[in-house]
Amino acid sequence: MASRKHISTPPERLEGLLKAVGQASFVLILPHNDPDPDAIASAAALQYLLAECLKIDSQIAYKGIIGRAENKALVRYLGNPLRLLTDLDLNPSRPVALVDTQPGTGNNALSAAATAAVVIDHHPRREAPFAAAFVDVRSEVGSTSSMLTEYLQAAGIEPSPALATALFYGIKTDTMGLGRGISPLDVSAYFYLQTRIDVEALVQIERAQLPADYFKSFDAALRAARVYDGVVISYVGPMAYPDLAAELADLLLRLKGARWVVCMGVHKGNLILAVRTRKQRGAGQLVREIVGSKGSAGGHTNMAGGYIPLLGQDLEELLLSLRQQALQFLEIPPGTVGKPLI
Numbered sequence: 001m002a003s004r005k006h007i008s009t010p011p012e013r014l015e016g017l018l019k020a021v022g023q024a025s026f027v028l029i030l031p032h033n034d035p036d037p038d039a040i041a042s043a044a045a046l047q048y049l050l051a052e053c054l055k056i057d058s059q060i061a062y063k064g065i066i067g068r069a070e071n072k073a074l075v076r077y078l079g080n081p082l083r084l085l086t087d088l089d090l091n092p093s094r095p096v097a098l099v100d101t102q103p104g105t106g107n108n109a110l111s112a113a114a115t116a117a118v119v120i121d122h123h124p125r126r127e128a129p130f131a132a133a134f135v136d137v138r139s140e141v142g143s144t145s146s147m148l149t150e151y152l153q154a155a156g157i158e159p160s161p162a163l164a165t166a167l168f169y170g171i172k173t174d175t176m177g178l179g180r181g182i183s184p185l186d187v188s189a190y191f192y193l194q195t196r197i198d199v200e201a202l203v204q205i206e207r208a209q210l211p212a213d214y215f216k217s218f219d220a221a222l223r224a225a226r227v228y229d230g231v232v233i234s235y236v237g238p239m240a241y242p243d244l245a246a247e248l249a250d251l252l253l254r255l256k257g258a259r260w261v262v263c264m265g266v267h268k269g270n271l272i273l274a275v276r277t278r279k280q281r282g283a284g285q286l287v288r289e290i291v292g293s294k295g296s297a298g299g300h301t302n303m304a305g306g307y308i309p310l311l312g313q314d315l316e317e318l319l320l321s322l323r324q325q326a327l328q329f330l331e332i333p334p335g336t337v338g339k340p341l342i
């Protein structure tokens, strides 16, 4: 059973974490599928922490793809610490540490019934109980990287410039440069790391060159976007990688007057959804509402996502019904005609 004991201080959390894996000779670190900078940096930081504190050997494995040019650049800069997960990796005798995700969310490779050794995450706590030896879920925190920075500090471990850069970039991307969904921990971690980063490397990562496909999707998203009284809904079409929907949703939310964005696209037989809002809350609720039992959904109060396996169903019909459900949820009067963005 997951420990429900209230753990309050960083040293106590560190102790709990180390105790949960103390007897292991090897730990598999599992970020969420299609890992983003926050998941990548958190996994690398946990790997370093386990090696430094306990001399535990670990590997970071992921499912899906690392698609964004910036994320690929980050992974290259870190010396490729992640590899693709294989079926052999999820062996019940090997402890698994989940970072930036939780069991049963549908966005990681661990079976919902399996016991995790460690869960460190900042997404809303799953309602369904799950089994884990050590759980640190703080949904008020803006990034898992902030939490891992706190663990390193509690352990008295100085991050290398590369690790500091990755954690800094993890916080920066998940919080849009401290502009969304932050807690005091994010602010203190951000400024702690800021003096330790490799500025030149960060610039190279953030300005990574983009493939031509990116601009094609960009064009498709802008052309398809319809605006319904502050609600922007767009369909990108086939996407080279799944997190493109989120990337374009972030961009569309910058439209003057936009309060909500729903951006959708297809990747490998799944319809991917990204929801963004300028409101304080509701993004996770909206995406869960419209995805329902058709797929998997989750996220934060103002940024959320999900996917629906297409399984041969009519894509046009599905898009239409999702759009209607979203507009209904957002109380846009029926019959409101969407204005083309461009």
Ligand SMILES: [Mn+2]
Pocket: 038, 039, 100, 122, 142, 143, 144, 174
């Ligand atoms: Mn995150």
